[in-house]
Amino acid sequence: MKDFIGKVAVITGAGNGFGVELAKECATRGMKIVIADIDKNDLYRTESMLIEMGADVVAVATDVSIYEEVELLAKITIDTFGSVDLLFNNAGVVAAGPVWELPVNDWDWIMGVNVNGLVYGLRAFIPIMLKQGTPCHIVNTSSVAGLLTTPSMVAYHTTKHAAVALTEATNYSLQAINANIKMSVFCPGFVQTDLHNCDRHRPERFKIDPNNPYYESKTYKEGLARGQHVITTGIPIDSIAQSVFIAIEDEKFYILTHPQYHPVIGKRVKDMLEGVNPSAEFFTKA
Template sequence: MREFEGRTVVVTGAGGGIGRALALRFAREGMDLALADVDEDSLEATGRKTREHGTRVLTQVTDVGDEASVNELADRAFAELGGVHLLCNNAGVYMGGRLWTRPPADFEWTLRVNLWGILHGVRAFVPRMIGQDTEGHIVNTCSVAGLFAGPGAAPYTVSKWAAFAASLTLAQELALEGTRLRVSALCPGGVVTGIHLSERRRPASLRTEPGEDSAFMAEMIAATVAGGIPPDEVAARVVEAVREKRFLVLTHPAYEPGLAEQAAALSEGRLPRMPDFEWTG
């Protein structure tokens, strides 16, 4: 999909970070927008900024972990904007800790948002996007942690590997069916966002007590975010990937040697080395 003007994009997690950057970039490209976030105030702030570009903007408070909530977003987007051509399943949360020490609620929360948010988005939007019989694209925000399984962030890493698997499966299925839709798996690393603060919007029913492992990783992710690249750079890479129909979208070119190294280790039956997520050596 090379042309954006006059078409419609849906962005979840649009209240800040990468989601807001995507919304602003696509507004500048002349797209109409359906924006979603669980936080109403931050969502409306994004809505105000995007409306300055003169395109139609719909905002809807949406819990991507709830199927009915995502279906309501899809119903409004198709009814009020006339169709959807680009879907960015971007909403995400972070939780660190070891696989054997963090309680089930940590995994339930991260999977609910990071995986089920994508699955609900696909099920709500993709059948209707196929039915439009127009060019279209789905961008799922997966994370570099969905490519390299490092220690200490088990809930997040498990959810993001599942998100990557869902994206790859979707891309292959859409190609096999001969549709006009393409898929990109966005795998950002260090980006200046508020993901390290995502627990403030965690449902009360899924809250847990922090442990020393999760507290340590919270400090690590905060430092990674502080030293990351601007979200605008990520949005630019997404625009380029959609135009070029690229599946894997990396935010840091230095990740590429790490992928080759990991593939070599796995092909030889070896455990890949513990990754430096910035792949600086």
């Protein structure tokens, strides 16, 4: 896809971070835009910004972990604009801690958003794209955490590896039926987003239980501090959307923004092929 003027883009997680930047780039390229986010205040702030840019935009409050809400998002998109050309399956959250400590509620939340949110987006929008038969593109947001693993982010790694596998397998399925839909998986490293504040976006059913001692634990507090540090010291966000759109134009499947991680990704694959066991010593030496 190279011609974006007048085309329709749908962006989940559009209230902050990557979603805002992608929405701005869509507006700059003359697209009609449907933005979705669970946080209405953030969502409508993005909507106001896009309107000021002169964009034709619709904002839909959406919890991507609920299929019926994603299905409604697709319906509103078609009822409003009549088609969909570009889908950014972008909403995401993070939770830190080892598997034996992280509360089940946190697992349900992060799996619901980072995995089911992508599945629901694909399930709701791909049939529409197939029926259209026009050139379309889907970008699933994963992370470099979907291409390597570290000791402290087990739930995040789990969901982001799932995002990569989901995108690869779906891409094969679309190729097998000669669909006119291209796909990309976006795998950035640390970027200055608002991800470390994602707890404020929890829906009621996933709210933190103040009586659960985990949330007063050293593990939880260190995870919050670490998350804040790596995100606030990440690369600036303002060039990310341009990189993603260049990848779309070039029909590039893997979108990686941090080449410094390539040796680590390569080592992981090399170790697999050579039968080398994973070792935590790698991280203590790094």
